[in-house]
Amino acid sequence: MNTIALAYVLLGASLVHFSIEFMLDGQSGNIQEVTHELLKLQTDVAILKDMVANLQQSCPSCAVAKSHPAPAFMATLTNSLACSADAPLVFDRVVLDTRMSYDVRHGTFRSSVNGTYVFSATLSGHPGETLHVKMVKNKLNNEIGYIYKHDSQTGWTQSTTVVVVQLSNGDDVWLACFSAGNIAGSNGIGQAFEYHSHFSGFLIDAF
Structure with a gap:
């Protein structure tokens, strides 16, 4: 995986961290808001997976070494x-x-x-x-x-x-x-x- 793909993975990890904090903080929102954030996170993760796959296909030489x-x-x-x-x-x-x-x-x-x-x-x-x-x-x-x-x-x-x-x-x-x-x-x-x-x-x- 090249540097750009790694950056997207790290971004995805930060989104997960944000959502966990959001759910654990009882003062941050109600169940509807939590559900909304989870659906948004699922969409973001799917987009990130597509980006990583495209980057790997566009740079086959990155895997040679x-x-x-x-x-x-x-x-x-x-x-x-x-x-x-x-x-x-x-x-x-x-x-x-x-x-x-x-x-x-x-x-x-x-x-x-x-x-x-x-x-x-x-x-x-x-x-x-x-x-x-x-x-x-x-x-x-x-x-x-x-x-x-x-x-x-x-x-x-x-x-x-x-x-x-x-x-x-x-x-x-x-x-x-x-x-x-x-x-x-x-x-x-x-x-x-x-x-x-x-x-x-x-x-x-x-x-």
Whole structure:
């Protein structure tokens, strides 16, 4: 139950408290007045129940984290990777994976909840090299995102893409190269460099 629904429940509790006080106070009114207040209270409670039900239906994602955390993951690349055409990028260091949805063996995120997701990828490129990387859903020719770095850039550069996509339970998302290229990893230089290249995603709304 979300905060708004809880507020209505608390309001209903206050109405109950008011009516009990009204009935216990013999000076407050006669039997007709008490009966009137009880009928009014029954109506208010019925309205509150409808409001709570509507709020729960309008916010299905509010219930996702009750028994399980919402899907979210982040993985980084520990070593530089030579990528061939259509090969998946496997980010081998898992920083976060709340629902064990990221497959570190294949670099693939698999949805466990129907809903709308945000995915982000940042790749570091070597000086003078070109990167063409796509983010795909379920199959290589179903591109949902793209990262590009041109070989005219003489320094080390980072390129990032962020996408919003709807997934069904069992859908897969991963990164793959359009053509051969080199992706820079941390190569054991230090903690800050562990985020040269990374891939992440999370659920923002279930349905």
